Amino acid sequence: MREAIKQQYLQEKRDYKATLRKTKMHSWKQYCNITTVSNPWSAVYKLATGNIKSCSSLSTVRKPDGNVTTDTADTLCFMVDSFTPEDNEETDNERHKLIRAQIKEPIKTEDDKLFTPVEIRDAIKGMNKNKVPGEGGITSDILHRAFNLLPKSTTALYSGCWRMACLPRIWKTAKIIPIVKPGKETSDDISKYLPISLINTASKGLETVPINRIMHYMYSNNLMSKNQYGFTPQTSTVDAVMALKDFVQDSLNDGQYVALISFDVKGAFNTAWWPSILISLKTLKCPRNLYNLCVSYFNESCTILLLNNSIQQRSDRLHSNY
Secondary structure (H helix, E strand, O other): OHHHHHHHHHHHHHHHHHHHHHHHHHHHHHHHOOOOOOOOOOHHHHHHHOOOOOOOOOOOOEOOOOOEOOOHHHHHHHHHHHHOOOOOHHHOOHHHHHHHHHHHOOOOOOOOOOOOHHHHHHHHHOOOOOOOOOOOOOOHHHHHHHHHHOHHHHHHHHHHHHHHOOOOHHHHEEEEEEEEOOOOOOOOOHHHEEEEEEEOHHHHHHHHHHHHHHHHHHHHOOOOOOOOOOOOOOOOHHHHHHHHHHHHHHHHHOOOOOOOOOOOOOOOOOOOOHHHHHHHHHHOOOOHHHHHHHHHHHOOOEEEEEEOOEEEEEEOOOOOOO
């Protein structure tokens, strides 16, 4: 039965790829036919000569109070506040204050083992070579070549950050480039922009290994929720929908009523509260050096917003006494 299902899957996969190629070719032919005899200088000619340029013009945006930004500096400032909200302790309630106090206390777990050259190599090798580099200008291809030439030095650099639980400040500098979403060009809402964050390539390599360590720790200790489908290996939104379907079907079969509530968290990644992440790691008894490296990663970070040759900067989203 397994072999039959496998063959069926492979056949359907081949049929899907064939249909995809056919659809792409049909769409391309339709695009080419928009060039008429009377006007040979249309979109196809511009595409072939590279004259199609997309440029985002900085415009005023509307604030929550209904007013609009007055100039470039005001617009950039509001954009930074929207993309990277400030963690203001003055708005803390008692629970927030308790969490801040708890993460200041030293963690008492054991250290995890040092990075291995294989871990560093796989982390660097797995990086997308087509990604735009951050402030340092070092691409992942350059970093990969550097590791091949100096594997011991590169491993020692990363292991030093791991052992000292400290990241260089330049590795924690994110350059944000806002891109106007298609169809939102005339909107004056801040949501018209999609912020693309570019960080130092070396920092990306260092991020990967601790993330893999955290995921290994979570799975090996059975700490992941069975209802967690996002950012989980071998799961997708389809699995979440199927689990919901099964739950509804079982409830209806038992003669029960089902109420479904759906909500969307606006700017979830932009507004993630770092102390809450740290207290979760501490509660789950995360290894000490892994936890301390996360503390350093969140501390003394810097955000740079670039748009139309204008720049706005924000630093220290987590206080230095952590």
